[in-house]
Amino acid sequence: DGGITQSPKYLFRKEGQNVTLSCEQNLNHDAMYWYRQDPGQGLRLIYYSQIVNDFQKGDIAEGYSVSREKKESFPLTVTSAQKNPTAFYLCASSIGGVPGANVLTFGAGSRLTVL
Amino acid sequence: QQQVKQSPQSLIVQKGGISIINCAYENTAFDYFPWYQQFPGKGPALLIAIRPDVSEKKEGRFTISFNKSAKQFSLHIMDSQPGDSATYFCAASSGNTGKLIFGQGTTLQVKP
Numbered sequence: 001d002g003g004i005t006q007s008p009k010y011l012f013r014k015e016g017q018n019v020t021l022s023c024e025q026n027l028n029h030d031a032m033y034w035y036r037q038d039p040g041q042g043l044r045l046i047y048y049s050q051i052v053n054d055f056q057k058g059d060i061a062e063g064y065s066v067s068r069e070k071k072e073s074f075p076l077t078v079t080s081a082q083k084n085p086t087a088f089y090l091c092a093s094s095i096g097g098v099p100g101a102n103v104l105t106f107g108a109g110s111r112l113t114v115l
Numbered sequence: 116q117q118q119v120k121q122s123p124q125s126l127i128v129q130k131g132g133i134s135i136i137n138c139a140y141e142n143t144a145f146d147y148f149p150w151y152q153q154f155p156g157k158g159p160a161l162l163i164a165i166r167p168d169v170s171e172k173k174e175g176r177f178t179i180s181f182n183k184s185a186k187q188f189s190l191h192i193m194d195s196q197p198g199d200s201a202t203y204f205c206a207a208s209s210g211n212t213g214k215l216i217f218g219q220g221t222t223l224q225v226k227p
Binding site: 004031033035040041043044050090094096102103104105106107 | 119121124147149151156157158159160161164204208211212213214215217218219220
């Protein structure tokens with residue numbers, strides 16, 4: 001079945017540690033996204049990538065980094081510079097650049113808790 | 116100007132009733148308005164979407180009403196069922212970038 005796989009589902013981190021969240025898709029989508037979800041704030045865009053080896057900052061990129069070395073993969077690193085990293089992180093993908101590109105398919109999410 | 120404002124934050128409806136969630140936007144360049152449904156512990160899934168060239172779109176029990184002049188759109192769930200209990204997000208975007216601006220979300224509870 002085609003879809004998006006995020007791992008791990010739950011992650012605990014000590015303050016000062018970097019952590020990397022994995023996102024893999026087998027939908028053959030060109031574009032991939034990372035959103036952060038906090039209660040009462042909806043989903044906010046962290047980073048997005050329209051093609052391999054290229055990515056752009058979203059609205060809340062500070063303290064995060066990404067890479068896009070393969071079409072299928074778009075890992076997100078939450079660095080120690082992120083002041084409030086406890087949140088639910090959602091990865092999404094879309095066809096990209098054509099009509100229908102704004103239909104996003106989401107993964108099941110990764111919940112990060114900083115201890 | 117990039118915000119999408121959603122209300123109410125939470126909603127309780129009796130089974131068989133109508134659930135109504137409202138969203139408002141400022142950016143007139145937005146040309147795509149989807150609604151996503153999210154169950155606890157899951158990622159959001161596209162429910163229904165509309166473009167500004169029509170005022171209403173219906174899919175089964177779900178209807179989007181769109182008012183371009185007021186820059187508002189709403190989701191109506193007819194004959195609400197307990198299985199509809201979830202969080203609903205409105206969103207908006209322009210062009211074909213896939214960059215969605217989401218509302219704050221509405222938690223719907225449908226009581227049996």
